[in-house]
Amino acid sequence: MKLAILGGxxxxxxxxxxxxxxxxxxxxxxxxxxVPAFVSPFKPGAGDSAAQDRLDxxxxxxxxxxxxxxxxxxxxREGISYTIDTIGDIITRYRPEGKPGLLLGDDLAPGFxxxxxxxxxxxxxxxxxxxxxxAAKLDLPFRCTYLxxxxxxxxxxxxxxxxxxxxxxxxxxxxxxxxxxEERGLYRAExxxxxxxxxxxxxxxETAARSMLNSARFLHSRGAALVASDLAxxxxxxxxxxxxxxxxxxxxxxxxxxxxxxxxKRDGGGFSKLERKKPSMLHxxxxxxxxxxxxxxxxxxxxxxxxxxxxxDPGMGPLAKVVYIADKTxxxxxxxxxxxxxxxxYAGLDEYFVAVLExxxxxxxxxxxxLSSGTKRLLSAERRKKSP
Ligand SMILES: [Fe+2]
Ligand SMILES: [Fe+2]
Numbered sequence: 059m060k061l062a063i064l065g066g067x068x069x070x071x072x073x074x075x076x077x078x079x080x081x082x083x084x085x086x087x088x089x090x091x092x093v094p095a096f097v098s099p100f101k102p103g104a105g106d107s108a109a110q111d112r113l114d115x116x117x118x119x120x121x122x123x124x125x126x127x128x129x130x131x132x133x134x135r136e137g138i139s140y141t142i143d144t145i146g147d148i149i150t151r152y153r154p155e156g157k158p159g160l161l162l163g164d165d166l167a168p169g170f171x172x173x174x175x176x177x178x179x180x181x182x183x184x185x186x187x188x189x190x191x192x193a194a195k196l197d198l199p200f201r202c203t204y205l206x207x208x209x210x211x212x213x214x215x216x217x218x219x220x221x222x223x224x225x226x227x228x229x230x231x232x233x234x235x236x237x238x239x240e241e242r243g244l245y246r247a248e249x250x251x252x253x254x255x256x257x258x259x260x261x262x263x264e265t266a267a268r269s270m271l272n273s274a275r276f277l278h279s280r281g282a283a284l285v286a287s288d289l290a291x292x293x294x295x296x297x298x299x300x301x302x303x304x305x306x307x308x309x310x311x312x313x314x315x316x317x318x319x320x321x322x323k324r325d326g327g328g329f330s331k332l333e334r335k336k337p338s339m340l341h342x343x344x345x346x347x348x349x350x351x352x353x354x355x356x357x358x359x360x361x362x363x364x365x366x367x368x369x370x371d372p373g374m375g376p377l378a379k380v381v382y383i384a385d386k387t388x389x390x391x392x393x394x395x396x397x398x399x400x401x402x403x404y405a406g407l408d409e410y411f412v413a414v415l416e417x418x419x420x421x422x423x424x425x426x427x428x429l430s431s432g433t434k435r436l437l438s439a440e441r442r443k444k445s446p
Pocket of ligand 1: 307308341342367368
């Protein structure tokens with residue numbers, strides 16, 4: 059079997075890595091082995107604590123192509139990962155046909171002669187230079203072939219940057235990798251991270267909600283929080299953020315009308331006709347203001363979920379949909395159709411959300427309650443999506 063080796067930090071693995079590995083397959087290799095470094099000699103200090111995450115993401119990324127394989131020898135070896143050790147190990151264990159190919163990005167290739175025991179690596183492998191930055195052939199002082207790959211402008215550093223900044227990244231990684239990044243809260247800025255901060259914030263908000271609500275309403279909030287965190291796991295979102303939004307969503311519900319108006323106004327919006335007529339409808343917006351100002355919450359996804367849970371909103375994100383569903387389907391809601399309680403009945407979050415929204419609207423109409431303009435816009439947008 060002809061083998062090629064692709065090393066790197068894979069922090070995280072992305073479509074560009076997989077494309078490069080596939081290109082090597084079409085250049086005549088039967089299998090490409092991806093080898094994540096424990097600590098790269100080029101990026102000391104980067105990534106070692108996240109080794110298990112990087113391995114798990116690679117494992118999830120490689121399921122779609124059986125000719126790509128994961129090799130964890132550098133992670134197991136720990137310490138700085140030198141390519142010469144890996145090549146020897148792989149040749150001994152895999153016994154490839156001929157020399158293995160060693161893929162090098164054109165950004166690293168000029169420095170190759172300085173790698174530890176570079177001469178031996180060049181003897182033991184066929185060096186293959188892949189384009190990362192330029193289509194031009196480099197003037198390299200060692201024998202190599204060039205991989206005929208297109209240059210994709212995707213980098214792990216760029217993905218990490220966009221995750222921190224809330225920019226686009228999800229389409230640049232395989233679905234399984236996206237789920238791991240979201241579920242474990244990888245690469246996020248400190249104030250969005252689910253770990254230490256959010257757990258203690260949850261506890262503080264829960265205590266506040268308990269003191270601000272009667273016991274039936276508090277139990278409803280806790281039911282919604284538990285359902286929301288289950289749904290978050292099911293749909294690849296952060297369970298702590300979902301719990302927080304669920305426990306907080308109704309915390310302002312028993313405040314006097316004047317307080318509701320004052321707090322709701324702080325989000326910068328005006329009042330709709332329905333909100334003017336029924337100020338209790340402002341309790342979502344008021345709770346979001348409390349979370350932002352009194353508890354210092356920065357997560358836009360949680361703030362949105364709490365703010366729009368009463369009416370819904372045409373632009374609402376996945377966490378807001380999860381909280382909307384949880385509010386309507388938590389175990390204390392005894393009158394909902396039982397099929398709405400099982401997410402397994404629906405193809406995905408959007409389909410589940412529309413089913414809950416339609417049932418809610420049908421109930422409001424049967425009681426002759428007025429629909430808010432936000433709910434009407436949301437419903438017609440979702441119906442348009444269903445019947446193109
Ligand atoms: Fe509510
Ligand atoms: Fe509620």
